[in-house]
Amino acid sequence: MPPASSQTDPAQTPEGQKLSGDFVLARLTALQGTLTEGDTDLTGLTKLDTAGAWLILTEARRSGALVNGATPAQTLLLKAVKDALPAEAKSVRKPRHVHLLERIDQIGHGTADAAAGLARITGFFGQVVARFAGSLLHPARLRVTSLVFHMQETGLNAVPIVALMAFLIGIVIAYQGADQLRQFGAEVFVVDLIAISVLRELGILLTAIIVAGRSASAFTAAIGSMKMREEVDALRTLGLDPVEVLVLPRVMALFLMLPVLGLIADLAGLLGGGLMSWYELGISPGMFRTRLLDTDVTHFLVGIAKAPFFAVIIGVIGCFQGLQVEGNAESLGRLTSRAVVQAIFMVILADATFSIFFAAAGV
Amino acid sequence: MMENVVEVRGLVNKFGTAVVQNGLDIDLMRGEVLGVVGASGTGKSVLLRSIVGLQKPDAGSVKVLGVDVLTADLKATRARWGVMFQDGALFSALTVRENVEAPMRVQFKLAPDLRASLADLKLAMVGLPPKAGALYPSDLSGGMRKRAGLARALALDPEILLLDEPTAGLDPIAASEFDTLIAALRQALNLSVFLVTHDIDTLHATCDRIAVLAGGKVLVTGTLAEMLKVADPWVHSYFHGPRAHAALGD
Structure with a gap:
């Protein structure tokens, strides 16, 4: 017999088996299946922990055998484990097979x-509108400090990134447009191309997408962590309405600031496009201006x-998802990413709807 | 017989200008339950964090089971201690059963159903109903979360159990059940317990020895009976206040 494994293998005796060595969690996988039916003698055990005791006891219970020879300390442990054993043999969990019907x-x-x-989100939007109307009727209830703070946070602090983004987009359009238009000798139309694409669509759409990424996530994370720490409930018990205190200032801040950011994006986009046309096509700033x-001007106005x-879409989705956060940290992360994805998607959907609307209206 | 499983010598912890520990010595002997008390801000939790290597002290040495916590690789030692943080510190994205399985996953390779059975056993040992295993921590009451935290701390059958305010925030019945549970498990599993607490009932029900922290050091250690004779004003008012009289039944 190989002596290597005999140290802890149960040795068969006429009455049952005599265990030796360590019966501990670290060796549990190796020990599993080595126990046989019959009474178990523990006198040779050097170490026993709950995992070992569990193995011995589940085996003994299955075969109805006895466990003998435990030291007083081991007896205490065995009793504690025995008291905690589940009532019936544990059911084997089968891997779930998903049928077609279940998929449907x-x-x-x-x-x-x-x-x-x-x-629910439509209902929430209604609530925000109602609170907004309420604050128009009672301007004293408007949280001015909070509003200004969020205007700085979502508006002013976003200016550099929005301006830079629009400037680069202006350059890209001028460059790509010039390349194409030069083939027709219609370089000068690059100005129209830049003006219409930036003012009507790209300036505001890309600004909204950046703001959705910046602010919708920030709203969800901030309101969500307040929800997790029961701050939202604390507000309610004080008789304060979370929509009025948390949501309205954020949505209003975006409502006021997004047009301003859009204007800045328009200016930066024209600047970038103008510089590129000057450099690439020799269209002087004076000519560009003419x-x-x-x-x-309707292109600018439409944009x-x-x-x-867009501001309302971003703000409402960000705040709504924040208020959906439950007790655990994972839901905060999941809802933050959902807020961003939903906000961007809804902004683009709204933009498409506007395009159809303006086309039908002939603007 | 009087082997020290935890040995802290000359521990110094500073946060900016605030000195929390200033040359603190403390021992936990094998098989005992040591209660650590002290006013808020005397560094009880910092001491516990230093012992398990979460807080790097500015000076001093910490030895757990003969291993220097500050320099040695702790992989093997981590299987020999279990820590229960205040309010359980359960992983909120895992079910209670998965929480208890987590230490087993890290330390050992076990078959999934075997691991689940052992986790269920641990949950039953701390007195949680079988259906609690499939729940998420946010679905549990405070008392159940503490029990689940204890089950996770016990997952690997540690020799040392470190508990940070295990009964804080529990109702008196749940707190006293928890005390009984710790006393029973300590007997059955042969644990050495380092118990940070404010609860004088817990001290009375479970602790062999009590250490009082003050001024960055251990002011005094001894049994509860010895504590009652200490003249220090804080210790005196702690063990002779109205709550203490109610708890100690005199």
């Missing part, structure tokens, strides 16, 4: 959940008019 069921549930979520003034709508 899941799709149904998913759709129903999505519809319910849409209903052509720019020839384009219809900037979308800003408040």
Whole structure:
């Protein structure tokens, strides 16, 4: 017999088995399956922990055998483990097989959940509008400090990144446009290209996307962690409305600041485009200005008019997801990322809707 | 017989200008339950964090089971101590059963169903109902969270159990059940327990020895009976206050 494994293997005796060596968690995998039916003698054990005791006792219970020879300390341990053993043999968990029917069921549930979520966020939006109307009727209830703070946080602090982004987009459009238009000898139309694309679409859309990434996530994280630490409940018990205290200042700050950021983006985009046309096509700033003034001002108005709508979408989604956070840290992360994805998606969806609307209205 | 499983010598911990520990010595002997008390801000939790290597002290040495916590590789030692933080510190993204399995995953390779059975055993040993294993920590009451935290601390059958205010925030019945539980487990599992607490009932019910922290050092150690004779004003008012009289039944 190989002596290497005999140290802890149970040795068979006429009455049952005599255990020796360490019966501990670290060796549990090796020990599993070595026990046989019959009474168990523990006198040779050098170490026993709860895992070892569990193994011995589950085996003994299955075969109805006795466990003998425990020291007083081991007896205490065995008793504690025995008292804690589950009542019946534990059921074997089978890997769940997902049937086609269950998949359809899941799709149904998913759709129903999505519809319910849409209903809830619409309800939340209604609540925000109602509080907004309330604060118009009673301006004293408006939280000015909070509003100004969030205007700085979401507006002023976003200016550098928004301006830089728009400046670069202006350069890209001028460069790409010039390349194409030069083939027709229509270089000068690059000004119209820049003006229309930046003022009407890109300036405000990309600003909204950046703000969605910056502020929707910040709103969800801030309100969500307040929710986790029961600060939101504390507000309610003080008779303060979380929508009025937390949500309204944030949404209003975005509502006021996003058009301003959009204007800054427009200016930076034109600046970038203008510089690039000058450098690449030799269109002088004076000429650029003349052509720019020839384009219809409605492009700018259409662009900037979308800003408040985008602001409300971003603010409401960010705050709503924050208020959905539950007790655990994981839900905070999940909802923050959901807020950003939803906000960006909804902004683009709204932009597409506006395009159709303006096309139909002939603007 | 009087082997020290934890040996802290000359511990100094500073935070900026605030000196929390200033040359603190403390021992935990094998098989005993040591209660550590002290006013708020006397560094009880910092001491516990220093012992398990979470807080790097500015000076001094910490030895656990003969291993220098400050310099040695702690992988093996971590399997020999269990820590229960205030309010359990359960991983909120895992179920209670998975929380108890977590230390086993880190230290040993075990089959998943075996690990689950052992986790269920530990949960039953700390008095949690079988269905608690599948719940998330946020679904549990404060008392159940503490029990789950204890089950996780006991997952690897440690020799040393370090508890940070295990009964804080529990109702008196739950707190006294917890005291009984610790006393029973300590007997059954042959634990040495380092117990930070404010609760005089817990001291009375579970502790063999009590250490009082003050001024960055251990002011006095001894049994509860010895504490009652200490003249220091803080110790006197702690063990002779109205709550103490109620708890000690005199």
